[in-house]
Amino acid sequence: MDYGNNRFPRTPYILIAIGVALFLTGSYFGLFVAPPERYMGEVQRIMYVHVPTAWNALLAITFALVCAIIFLFKGEFKWDARLEASIEVGCLLAFLLCCQGAIWAKPTWGVWWDWDPRLTTTAVLLFAFLGILTLRKFVDDPVKRGVWSSVATIIAYVDVPIVYFSVRWWNSLHQLQSSPETVSSQFYIPLRVNAFAILFLMTGFIMLRARLASLRLAQEVAPPPMLAEEVGETA
Amino acid sequence: MSGMVVGGWGYVWTAYALTAGALLIYGVTLITRLREEASRSKMEAKRQ
Amino acid sequence: MSAVTNNPTASDAMKRRTRWFMLGAFVVAGIAFAVISGSGINENLVYYWTPTDLHAAGNKAYGATIRLGGMVAPGSIRKQAGSGLEFDVRDSAGVVHVKSSGVPPQMFRESIGVVVEGTMVNGGYFKSSRLMVSHNNEYKAPEKGHAVDQKQLKKMIESTEDL
Structure with missing residues (x-):
């Protein structure tokens, strides 16, 4: 009965295992091998979890956008399950992002938080997608739930480029995006290893969470078999 | 300073x-939730 | 269509409808993005004023709580009683004298970016109780020969403690 990602049931677990191994490796390099930064000293090591989390949070939300488009285009409920999964994992990463950022900001900027454009737009992103998850809880009709959360996802996604460009468009406390030229090569290894670590963990989590959503959807949509036809007409 | x-x-x-x-x-x-849901849906399937 | 297979799918009639929903969502999203990125919202959303902005604002800067952002002018840092500090914040065209009562972050130094929250007061300086350091996007390992030597660091801290 569970449909969706179940052709290879062990794949997400393998991805998570790889992710854990990479995260341990990357964090070992980040904490013990890479040198401290010339001004930030040891606290710069927070970068090796903060930046990978940021990249992957935006990636998860971008995958949610793809799911929303495919669901609205094809009407296949497995894409609704994947939408729910990627939003939930994206929210987890965005929440972690804000916490890590606060912990990094205190010793460097001098404050835990300030309503600068980057921080504000990121908080908006987190709350917008938390709102969509909450909305899904209150809609019982799976078709309406799928359609409206997809529509809301497409609209809320507008915030993603705004988060990205916020540091260029407006004066901000948060610095501009770094590039390989502005980061010492000694910092590359932990940064890149942890980027892949969180990518693997995120992918595994999204696959498992989509499976969970699929099981729940199967309860709602599949039995009795005739319902799916009617569902299409009542929407 | x-x-x-x-x-x-x-x-x-x-x-x-x-x-x-x-x-x-x-x-x-997540894994706990998934297991619970999987066993629940198996029971549902048996009942039908 | 196929509820018994493992991928339930909406009917064709519904799909036609949801595709219009998708188009509508993209139109709304596009308009929202155009408004935020292209229009005057950019000029109205100001996180901090530069010294130039502050001078241009004239009397409006007095009394209102604002943020001032810029670079700490080299050689301008003076320590006052308690945790108080005086320094000049500058940008390419203007300088504002700041008296700050907040504890400065450790990264505070000459030529680093700062954002101070407070107001212009009579006497022509900016009075602030919240001092934030804004660093740039460079993350560099200590250069060879300038490795972070704990002894040297300690010496440096001691020598600057009175600052």
């Missing part, structure tokens, strides 16, 4: 522990 951050390992460990801890807890609860 040296212009450099001195020490601060506490912040570093907190950030790493928070990240690892949150991901771990999410992973564990």
